Amino acid sequence: MLKQLSYRDVVSHSSLYTTFYHDCILMLISKIIVLFTSKLSNLKLMGTLPYGLQPLTSLTNPDLSSNNLGGGIPYQLSPNMQRLNLAYNNFTGAIPYSVSDMTSLTDLNLAHNQFQQGLNVNFMKLSALSSLDLSFNLLTSDLLQTLSSLLGITSMYLQNNQFTGTIDVLANLPHYDIIGL
Known part of the structure; x- marks a missing residue:
C-alpha cells in the first residue's frame, strides 16, 4: 500500500523535493510550448x-x-x-x-x-x-x-x-x- 506524501514529507527530503519541483516545471513548460509550438x-x-x-x-x-x-x-x-x-x-x-x-x-x-x-x-x-x-x-x-x-x-x-x-x-x-x- 502506498503512503500518501505530505508537503512536509517532500520538503524534508530536499533532493526529492528538488527533483519533483524540476520535473513539474519541465512538464509545465512542455505543456505551454506544445500549445504554442x-x-x-x-x-x-x-x-x-x-x-x-x-x-x-x-x-x-x-x-x-x-x-x-x-x-x-x-x-x-x-x-x-x-x-x-x-x-x-x-x-x-x-x-x-x-x-x-x-x-x-x-x-x-x-x-x-x-x-x-x-x-x-x-x-x-x-x-x-x-x-x-x-x-x-x-x-x-x-x-x-x-x-x-x-x-x-x-x-x-x-x-x-x-x-x-x-x-x-x-x-x-x-x-x-x-x-x-
Missing part, C-alpha cells in the same frame, strides 16, 4: 534558450524565428524534433553535435544568425532531412563529407558563410534547390 516567431522574445529541453519529448516543431534570442543553442534539445526554426535571431557559437541525434528532423533552419566554427553535425544520422538552411552565418572550415548522405534533401542553403575547400561533397545530391556557397 506551431508559432512563436516574431514575438520580440529576448534572452537565451534554457537548458534541459531534452525531456520535452512532445516538443517537435518549434518555430522561434525572427526574435531577439541569443547565446548558444543548448546542447541537449528534444531528440523528437521534426522541424527546428531558429532563423533571424542572434545565436552564436557552434551548432551543437546533439542536432545529430534528432533523427526525425525534416527541416532545419538556422539562417541569419551568428553561428561560428565548423559544422559539427553528423548528417548521416539525419536521413529524414529534406530542408537545410545555414545561410548568412559565420560558419567556417570545409564542408562535411557527411553532407553527401542527405539523399532526400530538396533544399539546401549554405551561402554567405566562410566555408573553405571544395564543394565536391554536394556533387551527388539531388539538384532541386541547392544554393551556392
